[in-house]
Amino acid sequence: MRNDTKAILEAVQKGEMTVEEALLFLKKAPFEDIGYAKVDSHRAIRQGVAEVIFGAGKTAEQMIGIVEQMKKNGQQTILLTRLSEESAEQISAVYEMDYHKDARIGLIGSMPAPNGIGKIVVATGGTSDIPVAEEAALTAEVYGNKVTRLYDVGVAGLHRLLAHLDDIMSASVVIAVAGMEGALASVIGGLVDCPVIAVPTSVGYGASFGGLSTLLSMLNSCASGVSVVNIDNGFGAGYLASRINHMEVK
Incomplete structure (x- = not known):
């Protein structure tokens, strides 16, 4: 099962999982180990926002693997910071991504509507x-x-x-x-x-x-x-x- 709030909530609503089982599942599966990275699939539940990929020092192949794992866990919007233009080109060949060259930021997924207080x-x-x-x-x-x-x-x-x-x-x-x-x-x-x-x-x-x-x-x-x-x-x-x-x- 994908380790994200929406999937677990759906499982509870369908009777496939009790509330207690859902809480235990979340506690037992806070990250996914893919060898060179431990992807924190639990962060959105703990902090309200999902993990961000820090691009400096990572290869494009490593970042592609992390993005793949994030998507498997149901993360819709993925932010990549300190992303070089060369790495951005390689990632864009696999995933649709908006790259902001000056800011060195890549965004996979759509920009959400503002919902802050001001x-x-x-x-x-x-x-x-x-x-x-x-x-x-x-x-x-x-x-x-x-x-x-x-x-x-x-x-x-x-x-x-x-x-x-x-x-x-x-x-x-x-x-x-x-x-x-x-x-x-x-x-x-x-x-x-x-x-x-x-x-x-x-x-x-x-x-x-x-x-x-x-x-x-x-x-x-x-x-x-x-x-x-x-x-x-x-x-x-x-x-x-x-x-x-x-x-x-x-």
Whole structure:
């Protein structure tokens, strides 16, 4: 039997399995071992969203095998992050997939309709931050969120951000993506009444140390309500923003 909520619920409804047996089944079969990977078919039940494939370091053949196992377990929408263009081409030859080159994200299956409590705003300091921002935005959309993109609204031209006050002040979560000194997160944090997720990027000159200076600046933000994810971690920001935006969804 496929180890997914829908299949097990159908079995219980048809009398093929008792509730107690269903619970025991789920506890005993949390993953599928395919040798080079242990596919977590239990994650959607535990956390509300299914496992994601991290593409960096995996071969296309390995990812195809993982996708096959996910599909066997009934997973309809599959997200692949940090996916190279070469691997995307090989996977697309086997499965229909939308590949977003800038974000290095592949999506197998359809994008769900938004069902969060509000909207997520993804803002960048500059155009160079867009690849990380798109990883965050697409991740949030895959998890059922309405996303508004505000790109190139950094503090070097503060009027660009202030022209979008209605958008940022009506958001349920704001993701602030910036490199250099990372000041965008603090500025937004001082304007909104919602959580702000700061994403430091590796954009900058030598003294930025690959985003480390931005990370430290964001960690030292004087604005309350700002949390920080790791350097270039757009996926982590989009995932966290989605969970916040679904807190009151029953």
